[in-house]
Amino acid sequence: MNNRYLIEANNLKKTFDTKDGGILKNIKKSRLKVYAVDEVTFKLEPREIIGLIGESGCGKTTTAKILLKLLNVDEGELFYKGENITHFKNRELSEYRKKTQIVFQDPYEFLNPRMNILNIVTEPLLINKQLNSENVKIDKAVEVLESVGLNPAKSFLYRFTHELSGGQRQRVAIARALILRPDLIVADEPTSMLDVSVRAGILNLLLGLKDQYNLSMVFITHDLATAGYMCDRIAVMYKGRIVEIGPKKEIIYNPRHPYTKALVEVAFDLKNFLENKDSFIKDGEVDSYEQNDYCSFEKRCVMMDANCKHDGHHKMQQVGENHFVACCKCEH
Amino acid sequence: MKKFNDNLKLFFSNKLGLIGTVILVGFILVAIFAPQIAPYDPYQRIGVPFGKPSMQNWLGTNDVGQDILSEVIYGTRISLLMGLLSAGVALIIGTIVGLTSGFFGGRIDTVLMRAVDISLVIPMLPLMILLAAFLGPSFWNIVIVIGILSWASPARVIRSQVLTIKNKGYIEAVKATGGKSSYIITKHILPPTLSIIISQLILMSSRAILMESSLSFLGLGDPTQKSWGIILYYAQSRSAFLSDAWIWWILPPGLLITLLVISFAYIGNSLEQIVNPRLRR
């Protein structure tokens, strides 16, 4: 049973109907299948942090929800410690859910405003019937609150979320995720709602907890700098597909996909990007989620030409150690 | 607990809410102590028919010589009780529909909401007249008719509240920890919905009182129970509006209906302001 990988995602696919909702509304009245996640494959080792990066609607949050089994895939398989969990139900599923937890973007949304911190933090124990007495409850809560840096923990127990600052709330959310001692934490843009001066504290806390509790993490963000700070590996997603995946230094110092290149430039040399933006990306945005079989980035790519339009060109190819790119213009 | 006190303060900081409460408490007291307050038994003939107001009969007597003041006082009982009971029936149905529809969504939601739309659009009163006439006049029939025909709008309000809560991050978080539907409903969805249910109950009561009076006025109420609507029904059928009798026969019951409905409306509105922060501006 012991397997090298904690999580293996194999060719995950998930489609949504475009019947309603947002931008998709304008495409066509007919029921178009839209790939929210398309052929997503990656592996996650224990104690590893992988970053999913991309713009809104690129499928990063959908991928995370699939990992947490909050959504079922249409196609593809998901393995946890070598075990196929794609079709887990009921008992097996709740066992798996104890091992995976999520930290959301907006801690205020994520925490029930009517519950005090003690009840919020210990709720996972209650749900999984691991609470025997009030004393155990308080002890566990204090322990976990201290580990996320809320000191003195006792003074927080009976407060409500609206009495806390943004950073403190996010710490409570992390404490709640930790209390079941999971193997995997999915952090969905955990710092994007926070002020810069607070953000650093949360990032450092997550890194510290990873070492302390031997956690693996899926870290979702739209900010490449944050991903660079947090992650071991980075997967860049565009329109539901992973377009480039590799160790963070490879991605940031040696980006190969045109989309990654643009992202790197914006994050680390914005001034240069502002002056020469036309050499990085074409004007326009993701106007349609219709997928083709050669390249998702077709419409905005500055390197696009007729040679690109061959079916199967969206497949990943290796360009370096552990570094894969979905672009036919990238030779080794 | 602190939050409860805050809300109480907020509720009473709204002067209208306070006025409404005072009036309602007054009505409830009158309803409970009607036999002690009323000078006569309203079902007893105590004077000449169509008597003018006098020291004995402050509001005169009706067509069969019963004391109108006593009728009006006893009427408080019937009208108040009927309003609350009908609203209760409506809210039970509305809550079940709203919760199921909002929480489970999908096809159930589509079907139930279509039903809500239809029952909101169809003319309510004609349907009530039909049902009431069909079931025959009795206290409970009226309660049931009003109740089963006015569940739609509370169902809609409750559903939208459930939907808002259901889409909150913390519900997803609970699901991710393995919380079951029953746990989520009882622990996370019902408590914040309860206050909306109560405020709806109060608003529905005020509407039910009006509907009851309308049905009774049309002669579809229980003629053996003296509600305000029934008093007005007899006043109308005896053409009280053609003589001076309207001042003591028609005016008082109508004013009392208005006053009671207003008190409910004030209470309901200030409750809603607490429950629905969007309105708190």
Add this chain to the structure above:
Amino acid sequence: MKFIVGEDIVLMSSEEKAEVLEKHGLNKPVFEQYLNYIGSILKGDLGYSYRSQKPVTDIVSERLPWTLLLSITNIILSTIIGVAMGTWAAWNRGKKIDIVLNNIFVFFRSMPSFWIGMIFIAVFGARLGWFPIFGAQSVWAGYMGFEKIVDIAMHLIMPTITLVILSVSSIYLTMRYSMIDVLGEDYILMAKMKGLSDKKVRYTHAMRNALIPVVTIVMLNMGYMVGGATIIETVFSYPGMGRLLFEAVTNRDYPVIQGCFFMITICVIAANIIADFIYPLLDPRVV
């Protein structure tokens, strides 16, 4: 179809019964009755009244115009008053005028409509004699031309005011909330920053968007207004559909009841269709 004949039939002698059953086609199997019913509705035939033996179609079409007159006048007036007052209150939110208006409309909403009608009759009809208290026109006076129009208008005034008091509050409240919502939108701020005058902001930018929920509420209230018309027609002995329905119910005249419901449903559906045409004019997002 069978159950709907009601208890009256139990009281009839067997010959009468057979005759009635024959006449109304009730001696055939239920399914065939239903098909016949649908078929005849499509042909515009709603059957015969049990009581007066006249065709229901005739009875209904005689009453329908009066209800339409009353309801349409009511909808137009309520909408104009509700929208104007709602806008005024929202613009002056929290000030004295807003509070006064709110309380007036809560008061309107809390009065039983039939009671207002009775008071009107007693005061302006019986006491002061300003308005006629009965019916939709002075049938026996034999007015012609302009005189007839004035006569009908005089008969219309009190029922209409009563009905407006009943239905204006929900329009007012919806307009006020919706306007307050819209006034908080960023595009209103934008319009102000562009240097537009308050009046322009209010009428071109805010009003149009705020009206959208009002159309919905008017549409949803159509049934409620028709219901309100039922009771007010009864109070004023106004010869409309509502009064007809009430009479039919008390007489257990089921074909007429069916006919009334059929007509009322048609009216409500028609109103909804009209509203569907108005929507896109106000809100380009609805196509």
Add this chain to the structure above:
Amino acid sequence: MALLEVRNLTTYYETKIGYNEALQGLSFDLEAGGILGLIGESGCGKSTAGFSMMNMIEYPGKIMDGEVILDGKDLIKMDRNELRKVLWKDIAMIPQSAMNALNPAYKVGKQILEAIKLHFPEMSQEEAVAKVEHLLNLVGIDAKWYHGYPHKLSGGMKQRIIIAMALSCDPKVIISDEATTGLDVLIEAQILALLKKIALDRGLGLIIISHDLNMVTAICNRIGIMYAGMLVELTTTENVLRNPKHPYTRALFSSQIDSKDFDKKVTSVDGVVPKLVNPEDKCRFYDRCNRKFEMCERKCPSLISISDNHRVACYLEGDNHE
């Protein structure tokens, strides 16, 4: 003379327990062609600053003091009618959440046209329409969108429309209040590039209000750092990057991730922003400062010049010792 002079601009909000001193004594100059960044965290008063400069503060807010002098005229002293003539014509704003700044009921072209016709009543219909189409092209939107409704546009396109609208009456100053927040990074960068280009081409004064240090340093030539309603440092971008003086500015930079060295730990600033309702008269950064001394608790330091083009509100710098 500077294009825009803001002097001691002070805006408070009325609350039940006293005034919330959201903006206290904001002063700066803006030259034509200058791009000034106002940066700070949530609650630092930067949005209040933007609206105060437009004299668009509404109840419960109130401008208590100060001058906003544009072309020798003080916007704060104007009455509503005078102000209406100046707004948009001389000073325009791209508000936060531009997504919602377009009226859903009207065609986008109409909404731009409305401003032009209001401020240039003598312009003919054809000229005005031509101008709108020109503006749309300028911001990279096909002129056919003149007849489009806002709900048909994506977020980035709406943002561009708003920029076109801000430019429509050829203002001298444009204030951009977190205008690109919420857009995807690449779209944001493209729009910033557009904004910068237009400002430089037309010699506008541009004020960028933002929380994003990376963005502000890339686009602006002068930067004001705000904290708890006050400007704590105002200087050139060069100085901010190379030689930040105020402890808060330094803290902000040490919480930024270093792109050259991801292993370098970032640090956060402990503590929270002080309450601004009836604040104590001490340095507003006092509670979170790691270099405070007894002077700081006595009186709030004011913004003083420590060298050319460098002003700081801290007792550690210059002669700020009274």
